Amino acid sequence: MCLAVPGKIVSIEGTDPILRSGTVDFSGVTRQVNLAYVPDAKVGDYVLVHVGFAISTVDEAEAKQVFEYLRQMDELSELDPDAPS
Amino acid sequence: MKFIDEYRDAGAAARYARALAKITTRPWTLMEVCGGQTHAIVKFGVDELLPAGVTLVHGPGCPVCVTPLELIEKAIEIASRPEVTFCSFGDMLRVPGRSRDLLSVKATGGDVRIVYSPLDALATAVAQPSREVVFFAVGFETTAPANAMAVFQAAQCGVRNFSILVSHVLVPPAMEAILSSPTNRVQGFLAAGHVCTVMGFEEYEPIARRYRVPIVVTGFEPVDILQGVYMCVRQLEEGRAEVENQYARAVRREGNVPAQDLIRRVFQVVPRKWRGVGEIPQSGLGLRDEFADFDAERRFGVAHHTEEEPTVCISGSILRGLKKPRDCSAFGRECTPEHPLGATMVSSEGACAAYYRYRRLEADAAETHG
Numbered sequence: 119m120c121l122a123v124p125g126k127i128v129s130i131e132g133t134d135p136i137l138r139s140g141t142v143d144f145s146g147v148t149r150q151v152n153l154a155y156v157p158d159a160k161v162g163d164y165v166l167v168h169v170g171f172a173i174s175t176v177d178e179a180e181a182k183q184v185f186e187y188l189r190q191m192d193e194l195s196e197l198d199p200d201a202p203s
Numbered sequence: 204m205k206f207i208d209e210y211r212d213a214g215a216a217a218r219y220a221r222a223l224a225k226i227t228t229r230p231w232t233l234m235e236v237c238g239g240q241t242h243a244i245v246k247f248g249v250d251e252l253l254p255a256g257v258t259l260v261h262g263p264g265c266p267v268c269v270t271p272l273e274l275i276e277k278a279i280e281i282a283s284r285p286e287v288t289f290c291s292f293g294d295m296l297r298v299p300g301r302s303r304d305l306l307s308v309k310a311t312g313g314d315v316r317i318v319y320s321p322l323d324a325l326a327t328a329v330a331q332p333s334r335e336v337v338f339f340a341v342g343f344e345t346t347a348p349a350n351a352m353a354v355f356q357a358a359q360c361g362v363r364n365f366s367i368l369v370s371h372v373l374v375p376p377a378m379e380a381i382l383s384s385p386t387n388r389v390q391g392f393l394a395a396g397h398v399c400t401v402m403g404f405e406e407y408e409p410i411a412r413r414y415r416v417p418i419v420v421t422g423f424e425p426v427d428i429l430q431g432v433y434m435c436v437r438q439l440e441e442g443r444a445e446v447e448n449q450y451a452r453a454v455r456r457e458g459n460v461p462a463q464d465l466i467r468r469v470f471q472v473v474p475r476k477w478r479g480v481g482e483i484p485q486s487g488l489g490l491r492d493e494f495a496d497f498d499a500e501r502r503f504g505v506a507h508h509t510e511e512e513p514t515v516c517i518s519g520s521i522l523r524g525l526k527k528p529r530d531c532s533a534f535g536r537e538c539t540p541e542h543p544l545g546a547t548m549v550s551s552e553g554a555c556a557a558y559y560r561y562r563r564l565e566a567d568a569a570e571t572h573g
């Protein structure tokens with residue numbers, strides 16, 4: 119129910135802030151999405167889409183942190199010498 | 204798919220599991236709040252990667268599951284009217300009412316439609332001005348911006364034949380209800396990532412302090428969940444009780460401010476009944492007076508109906524983390540996804556349905572061999 123799927127904005131239409139919408143590509147499937155809640159999102163950005171609304175932009179730098187955290191942990195504890203894949 | 208596949212990487216998951224085993228010295232019971240997380244945990248077997256003493260119990264975070272019987276009955280009553288086109292997310296159609304569900308209203312000629320977004324329901328109202336179009340607005344904070352926008356646009360554009368049946372619930376009051384129960388066994392929370400995408404996580408800070416419970420805002424993929432568990436257990440082992448954010452790629456501390464603004468403009472905080480749990484004060488959203496014209500309960504005069512919950516189903520205890528689906532005598536016998544007795548068997552995010560789908564065969568095998 120709270121499922122939200124990441125997709126890439128391929129175009130933006132509409133100037134009225136409430137009606138701002140765009141086309142979002144989910145690995146080949148595109149959908150019309152309301153973009154009123156991500157006023158700063160640009161073409162090329164990834165947004166999380168829930169029931170037809172973008173509710174957040176995906177922060178690319180933060181997205182890598184999950185693996186960076188793992189790497190630092192490995193370094194500290196020498197838990198696993200393998201580099202992150 | 205980018206931002207999904209990499210978080211399903213088995214190698215990274217195994218490394219988090221190993222790191223977790225290394226820091227765990229005692230048994231800990233954590234609750235994942237959101238049904239989407241429950242679904243992923245059971246589907247990917249995340250719980251099977253955890254060290255022996257670390258237990259995940261499943262939380263109340265499935266809006267379909269916690270919508271009370273009386274609202275289902277109101278939905279059925281409204282949907283049965285000849286002038287009504289009743290629009291809903293698909294999951295709600297199978298939730299059992301007292302004697303039937305919305306799907307059977309549709310089967311007997313009711314105009315019940317599954318929509319993807321509340322805006323689709325609004326578009327239907329615009330396209331069919333002679334019909335009364337009602338949207339079943341269920342959901343947590345994640346869905347509130349969408350429902351608020353549908354009502355706001357309807358008001359702006361003067362769409363008079365549109366209304367919503369509101370069943371909106373809020374996560375923090377449910378967490379407090381769980382923590383303040385004398386039977387509580389939850390020692391740490393994985394907070395619901397998409398709820399926090401909208402609301403941020405400041406409102407969890409007083410809860411973490413008051414109940415001395417770590418709360419880690421967590422995503423939905425296996426690696427996210429394992430990192431969330433790791434962060435939560437590390438706090439417990441170190442004696443800390445803070446709010447941390449595992450899901451920083453989508454969640455900012457302040458949340459989505461424009462979305463919160465529109466939620467507050469359209470909705471106000473009200474007491475709500477939770478299926479199997481009962482009424483929790485200040486635990487849901489209802490329409491503000493200035494948007495009362497869009498309230499389907501008022502429009503169709505069903506506001507004062509109440510219904511008692513049936514007793515066979517133990518979903519209330521499951522939703523509070525006290526029991527697991529297999530503790531229910533009806534699980535997989537009288538109660539299946541084809542013939543659900545309780546809402547936790549209907550939604551793919553309900554704990555009973557997740558166990559039925561991914562764990563039933565194992566349980567059968569254990570029974571025959573063990």
Ligand code: SF4
Pocket residue numbers: 515516517518521528531532533534535538539543544545546547548555
């Ligand atoms: S198995 Fe069915 S009856 Fe038992 S708790 Fe789950 S939903 Fe309720």
